[in-house]
Amino acid sequence: MNKSEKFETNFLVDGQKVLEVLQQAYTNPEQYKVLTTNTQLNHRSLHPENLPQQGCEVSQVLEEAIQMIFSGYCNVSHPQYYGYISPKPLPVSIIGDLLASGLNQTPGAWRAGPAATAIEAETLSWLGQFIGYESNLEKVPNGIFTSGGAMANATALKLARDVVLGREWQAEGIFGIKHKPIVYLSVEGHFSIGKALDFLGFGRNCLRLIPVDETGRIALEALQVQIQKDIKHGYKPFCLIGTAGTSATGAVDSLDALARIATDYDMWFHVDAAAGGVFANLPETSKYFQGINLANSVTIDPCKWLFVPFGMGCLLTKQGSELVQSFQDGSHYWQELAELDLFQMGLPGTRQWRSLGLWMAFKHLGSDGYRQLLKNALQVALHLAESVLRFDCLELLQAPTLPVCCFRIKNYPGNLPLNEINKFIQKAITETGSHYPTLLDWRGKTYLRVSINNFSTNFDHVDSLIETVYSELFRLGKAA
Numbered sequence: 001m002n003k004s005e006k007f008e009t010n011f012l013v014d015g016q017k018v019l020e021v022l023q024q025a026y027t028n029p030e031q032y033k034v035l036t037t038n039t040q041l042n043h044r045s046l047h048p049e050n051l052p053q054q055g056c057e058v059s060q061v062l063e064e065a066i067q068m069i070f071s072g073y074c075n076v077s078h079p080q081y082y083g084y085i086s087p088k089p090l091p092v093s094i095i096g097d098l099l100a101s102g103l104n105q106t107p108g109a110w111r112a113g114p115a116a117t118a119i120e121a122e123t124l125s126w127l128g129q130f131i132g133y134e135s136n137l138e139k140v141p142n143g144i145f146t147s148g149g150a151m152a153n154a155t156a157l158k159l160a161r162d163v164v165l166g167r168e169w170q171a172e173g174i175f176g177i178k179h180k181p182i183v184y185l186s187v188e189g190h191f192s193i194g195k196a197l198d199f200l201g202f203g204r205n206c207l208r209l210i211p212v213d214e215t216g217r218i219a220l221e222a223l224q225v226q227i228q229k230d231i232k233h234g235y236k237p238f239c240l241i242g243t244a245g246t247s248a249t250g251a252v253d254s255l256d257a258l259a260r261i262a263t264d265y266d267m268w269f270h271v272d273a274a275a276g277g278v279f280a281n282l283p284e285t286s287k288y289f290q291g292i293n294l295a296n297s298v299t300i301d302p303c304k305w306l307f308v309p310f311g312m313g314c315l316l317t318k319q320g321s322e323l324v325q326s327f328q329d330g331s332h333y334w335q336e337l338a339e340l341d342l343f344q345m346g347l348p349g350t351r352q353w354r355s356l357g358l359w360m361a362f363k364h365l366g367s368d369g370y371r372q373l374l375k376n377a378l379q380v381a382l383h384l385a386e387s388v389l390r391f392d393c394l395e396l397l398q399a400p401t402l403p404v405c406c407f408r409i410k411n412y413p414g415n416l417p418l419n420e421i422n423k424f425i426q427k428a429i430t431e432t433g434s435h436y437p438t439l440l441d442w443r444g445k446t447y448l449r450v451s452i453n454n455f456s457t458n459f460d461h462v463d464s465l466i467e468t469v470y471s472e473l474f475r476l477g478k479a480a
């Protein structure tokens with residue numbers, strides 16, 4: 001083998017092997033447990049192996065990688081994996097990712113990917129249409145793709161800062177501060193907001209976490225009282241964040257009421273719809289999202305319920321030009337070249353081209369096909385909730401608004417505290433390898449949280465979850 005051949009690979013052989021692994025993971029997902037953990041991997045992550053000095057064949061490396069992945073594998077393809085909001089990606093989106101990465105196009109700059117830029121801009125427009133969020137489409141796109149929801153939220157906060165507090169912030173930063181700026185979010189809002197405020201130099205104490213009602217929605221009265229208090233102290237309320245789909249239970253704040261409050265106090269209104277936004281325009285759920293169109297900006301995470309691989313978030317805005325004003329670097333003048341350099345609309349320069357997978361998925365399914373997948377996931381969650389209500393020993397937290405259903409064992413003849421029973425059952429079920437609900441601590445009570453992340457999950461799968469809860473409870477009772 002000559003030197004340059006060593007760096008070549010045969011896509012048709014090594015690539016074929018990868019495709020076979022994916023095909024197996026998709027057609028026979030139950031061959032692996034829902035979660036495989038391994039203490040050796042934990043040790044290795046803390047004590048990495050030495051850097052290899054000599055190379056070896058791609059086929060050999062591939063074997064090792066596959067072996068290692070499946071020894072510590074979170075099986076999102078399994079229809080009974082209910083963890084977090086981690087989807088089984090649509091095969092078409094994986095194919096799109098492979099093509100985009102393989103040809104190494106970037107939508108960051110026109111000259112590094114003209115087609116990538118055009119597809120990125122088109123996908124942003126489709127996403128806005130899909131959720132029913134209208135933007136002023138001027139010379140620039142209606143937002144920017146990010147690496148995830150947290151980066152989209154951070155980008156929104158910078159945008160809010162620049163627009164509401166004044167563009168001098170871009171030059172002076174915290175040295176130009178006149179009044180302490182304040183941001184409002186519910187206690188159920190996402191932790192990425194606090195981190196972003198810290199990251200942007202505002203500090204976490206600028207964040208007011210407002211209590212929620214019994215369904216997990218921000219308490220409007222408490223919010224108004226807090227705003228008044230802050231104004232009295234001479235602070236400057238500048239951004240109000242509504243959560244449309246809390247990570248815990250899928251609760252959606254009253255967005256139209258929040259929009260009115262934001263207008264009354266001259267605040268930027270951002271909606272963190274990372275989890276739930278794609279349900280905003282679905283006939284079954286649109287009633288919860290009234291007012292989303294009034295937001296100045298919206299975070300959406302296509303790598304959740306749009307079933308594309310991780311690493312894809314999005315910030316949609318009413319005015320894309322405001323993003324340009326916030327992120328444009330003075331030394332580049334894309335307007336004069338009449339070419340769209342998307343690095344002028346966000347923090348990253350070069351970045352992975354994720355939107356091809358989503359663009360292909362939109363083309364393949366159409367918005368109707370996508371809506372059908374969302375509706376199925378919702379119906380499975382509602383079916384589970386109905387089943388829970390039929391059992392005396394189970395308690396439903398609340399009727400699902402999104403495809404998340406939380407329930408707990410509410411009575412058990414033994415002496416153990418109920419929270420411990422629920423934790424024990426969740427662990428026992430996960431150890432069977434066939435179901436993976438997570439735990440939720442809600443007002444001191446422990447629940448099993450079931451998120452329907454997989455477009456293949458059906459009624460039988462969640463019926464089987466209830467049966468497994470029962471059989472584990474029975475075993476626990478016998479052992480007691």
Ligand SMILES: Cc1ncc(COP(=O)(O)O)c(C=O)c1O
Binds near residue numbers: 148149150
């Ligand atoms: C409501 C909400 N906002 C923001 C995020 C952060 O998104 P990411 O993990 O993609 O950065 C999440 C993640 O679950 C979320 O549920």
